[in-house]
Amino acid sequence: MTGHPAELFGPSTEEIKQYVDILASRGVEWGLLGPREGERLWDRHVLNSVALAPLLPEGATVVDVGSGAGLPGLPLALYRPDLKVTLLESLLRRSEFLELAVEELGLSDRVQVVRARAEDHRGSYQVVTARAVAPLDRLVGWCVPLVAPGGAIVALKGASASAELAASAGSLRRDRLTGVVRELPVPGTDEVTWAVEIRRHGDPQTLS
Numbered sequence: 001m002t003g004h005p006a007e008l009f010g011p012s013t014e015e016i017k018q019y020v021d022i023l024a025s026r027g028v029e030w031g032l033l034g035p036r037e038g039e040r041l042w043d044r045h046v047l048n049s050v051a052l053a054p055l056l057p058e059g060a061t062v063v064d065v066g067s068g069a070g071l072p073g074l075p076l077a078l079y080r081p082d083l084k085v086t087l088l089e090s091l092l093r094r095s096e097f098l099e100l101a102v103e104e105l106g107l108s109d110r111v112q113v114v115r116a117r118a119e120d121h122r123g124s125y126q127v128v129t130a131r132a133v134a135p136l137d138r139l140v141g142w143c144v145p146l147v148a149p150g151g152a153i154v155a156l157k158g159a160s161a162s163a164e165l166a167a168s169a170g171s172l173r174r175d176r177l178t179g180v181v182r183e184l185p186v187p188g189t190d191e192v193t194w195a196v197e198i199r200r201h202g203d204p205q206t207l208s
């Protein structure tokens, strides 16, 4: 792309720049991101996160499990103002970081932070997102109870997506779940990434 990647965020251009500044400063100082991540925040973290956008239906309720510094949940919330997002994070320091970021970015009306372990949380969301949280088998065990009828788990897995899905085939079948790998263009780059999309067998498809 020719312009600045922030321009992909349209009306949230300034807010996504502000979020990247927060990641590069407080995120590194608080130890949520390694010091070397500062140089690759846009490609590796922000644009990679919004690759999931085509899998999220208009106006969806989304829970981002193991959100850490807000990835992919916060870039998705800024990229898609129609979404209502819950950032679920078990660690106190990280949930405090998320609360500050949500407030500073002016997102409090449609993004909430919940400090809890996924397996202890109760809720019913159209989409569960997760990136770099746990192997697929374990993630699915935690997240299936959080998925509303017709909804899905979308796990951003990158190049390991097919192998992880294959490794989980038996347990998915046993739990009457179906999984597919989705290849997703990373906006503003020539790259693609991969997510595993999991649904209950026989549920209506509400996602593309």
Ligand SMILES: C[S@@+](CC[C@H](N)C(=O)[O-])C[C@H]1O[C@@H](n2cnc3c(N)ncnc32)[C@H](O)[C@@H]1O
Pocket: 065, 066, 067, 068, 069, 070, 071, 072, 088, 089, 090, 091, 094, 116, 117, 118, 119, 130, 131, 132, 133, 142
């Ligand atoms: C490697 S970090 C990834 C953070 C972020 N998703 C990303 O892509 O940068 C994993 C995060 O998941 C959180 N986590 C791990 N197990 C969890 C669980 N059972 N419930 C909620 N959060 C969990 C950790 O505290 C950590 O913040």
